Amino acid sequence: MPGGVNSPVRAFQAVGGQPVFIARGEGAWLYDVDGNRYIDYVGSWGPLILGHRHPEVIAALRDCLETGTSFGAPTALETELAREIVSAIPSVEMVRLVNSGTEATMSALRLARGYTGRNRIVKFEGCYHGHADFLLIKAGSGALTLGVPTSPGVPADTAANTINAPYNDPDTLEQIFAAHGQDIAAVIVEPVAGNMGVVPPQEGFLSFLREITRRYGALLIFDEVMTGFRVAYGGAQERFGINPDLTCLGKIIGGGLPVGAYGGKREIMERVAPAGPVYQAGTLSGNPLAVTAGLATLRILQHPGTYAELERKSARLADGLARAAADAGVPVTLNRVGAMLCLFFTDHPVTDYESACRSNTARFAAFFRTMLSGGVYLAPSQFEAVFISLAHSGEQIDRTVEAAHKAFAAAGRIE
Numbered sequence: 001m002p003g004g005v006n007s008p009v010r011a012f013q014a015v016g017g018q019p020v021f022i023a024r025g026e027g028a029w030l031y032d033v034d035g036n037r038y039i040d041y042v043g044s045w046g047p048l049i050l051g052h053r054h055p056e057v058i059a060a061l062r063d064c065l066e067t068g069t070s071f072g073a074p075t076a077l078e079t080e081l082a083r084e085i086v087s088a089i090p091s092v093e094m095v096r097l098v099n100s101g102t103e104a105t106m107s108a109l110r111l112a113r114g115y116t117g118r119n120r121i122v123k124f125e126g127c128y129h130g131h132a133d134f135l136l137i138k139a140g141s142g143a144l145t146l147g148v149p150t151s152p153g154v155p156a157d158t159a160a161n162t163i164n165a166p167y168n169d170p171d172t173l174e175q176i177f178a179a180h181g182q183d184i185a186a187v188i189v190e191p192v193a194g195n196m197g198v199v200p201p202q203e204g205f206l207s208f209l210r211e212i213t214r215r216y217g218a219l220l221i222f223d224e225v226m227t228g229f230r231v232a233y234g235g236a237q238e239r240f241g242i243n244p245d246l247t248c249l250g251k252i253i254g255g256g257l258p259v260g261a262y263g264g265k266r267e268i269m270e271r272v273a274p275a276g277p278v279y280q281a282g283t284l285s286g287n288p289l290a291v292t293a294g295l296a297t298l299r300i301l302q303h304p305g306t307y308a309e310l311e312r313k314s315a316r317l318a319d320g321l322a323r324a325a326a327d328a329g330v331p332v333t334l335n336r337v338g339a340m341l342c343l344f345f346t347d348h349p350v351t352d353y354e355s356a357c358r359s360n361t362a363r364f365a366a367f368f369r370t371m372l373s374g375g376v377y378l379a380p381s382q383f384e385a386v387f388i389s390l391a392h393s394g395e396q397i398d399r400t401v402e403a404a405h406k407a408f409a410a411a412g413r414i415e
C-alpha cells in the first residue's frame with residue numbers, strides 16, 4: 001500500500017514516526033495492536049460522534065446483517081434515512097444517498113452545472129471537499145498536510161474551471177463574481193472550515209455567500225460532510241440560520257460505515273436521474289448496513305440534551321487546553337465550533353488558509369508526539385479537527401488536559 005496506508009492522512013509523515021495500528025475501539029478508547037490504549041479524538045475522522053461500538057448501533061447492525069448485506073434495489077431502510085435527513089436539515093427537500101463525501105460533492109457540483117448550464121465553480125483555499133479532480137486545487141486536509149494542495153494529475157483545463165477564493169473574504173469574492181459571475185454555476189463551502197484546522201465563518205460571511213450567489217444566479221452548496229449532525233442536529237445551516245441550495249453529507253449519517261448524501265431544493269434535485277437528465281449512480285448506494293448504522297446514530301442524537309452535552313464536554317476540553325498552553329507559556333489560538341476544535345501554534349487569529357499556514361507545525365509535531373505517548377490519540381496533522389464525542393467522560397477530558405501540560409512544555413522547547 002502506498003505509504004502503508006489507505007488514506008494519506010493516516011500516515012504520520014507530518015509528525016514523524018510510524019502510524020499506530022489499531023486493534024479495536026470501545027467508547028472513547030482506542031486500543032492498538034501492542035496493547036496500548038489511547039483517548040481517541042479522531043473518531044474515524046468525524047463519524048463516531050457516539051464513540052466506538054455504541055451498543056445500540058452494534059445491535060442494529062447485528063439484526064440488519066441477518067437480512068443480507070446489499071440488494072442493489074430500494075429498501076425501507078434507505079427511505080427512512082432519507083426522511084430523517086429531510087426532516088433534520090433545514091434546506092433539504094429531496095436527497096440522494098451515495099457512498100462517500102467525495103461522491104456527494106462531485107455529484108452536487110455536476111448537478112449544479114447541469115441545472116445552471118454554467119461550468120465554473122468557486123471554492124475556498126484550504127477547504128477540502130474530497131478528492132475529485134476539480135476540487136483538489138489549493139485543497140486542505142491531507143493534501144495540505146503533505147504539501148500537495150494542488151495535486152499532480154489534475155488536468156489544467158479541469159483546474160481552469162475552479163476559482164479559488166480566500167475564506168472569510170467577501171471583497172475578493174465580490175471581484176470574482178464581477179469578473180466571472182455569468183459563468184459561475186456554484187460556490188461550494190465548508191460552512192465551518194474543518195480541513196485547514198477549524199476555521200469558523202466570520203459574522204456575516206455565510207449570509208454574504210447566500211446573497212451574492214442569488215444575485216448572480218449561482219447555487220450555494222454547503223459541504224456539511226463534517227458539520228452535518230455535529231455542530232447542531234441540523235448542521236451548520238441550522239446553527240447559523242443560512243439555507244443553501246444544495247447540501248453534502250457523509251460521516252455521521254453512516255455511523256462509521258461508508259456513506260454520503262447530497263440533497264436540496266426539490267426543483268434542483270428533480271434534475272437527478274432517473275427523475276431528470278443529470279446522471280449519477282452507485283452499485284452500493286443506500287447500503288443497508290451503512291444506512292442502519294446511520295439511522296441508529298441519528299436516533300441517539302435526537303435525545304433531548306445531546307448537543308448541550310457535546311457543547312459542555314467540548315468547552316471543558318477547550319478551556320483545559322487553553323489553560324495548559326498558558327501555563328506552559330506557549331502561544332496558541334484555539335478555534336472551536338461545537339464538538340470540533342483545533343489548536344494553532346500561533347498568537348495570531350486564524351481566519352483563513354494563509355493564517356492557518358502560519359501555525360508552527362514543528363511545535364504541533366512535538367505536541368502530537370507527547371500527547372500520543374501520554375495516551376491521547378489526535379489526528380497526525382495540524383490541519384485536522386479534534387472531534388469530541390458523547391462517549392468522552394469528564395475524567396478522560398481531564399486526563400487529556402493533564403497530558404497536554406507536558407505536551408505544551410515539549411512544544412515550547414521547539415523554536
Ligand SMILES: N[C@H](C=O)CCC(=O)O
Nearest residue numbers: 007008009045141142195
Ligand atoms: N479530513 C479528511 C476528511 O474529512 C480526513 C479523512 C481522509 O482523508 O481520510
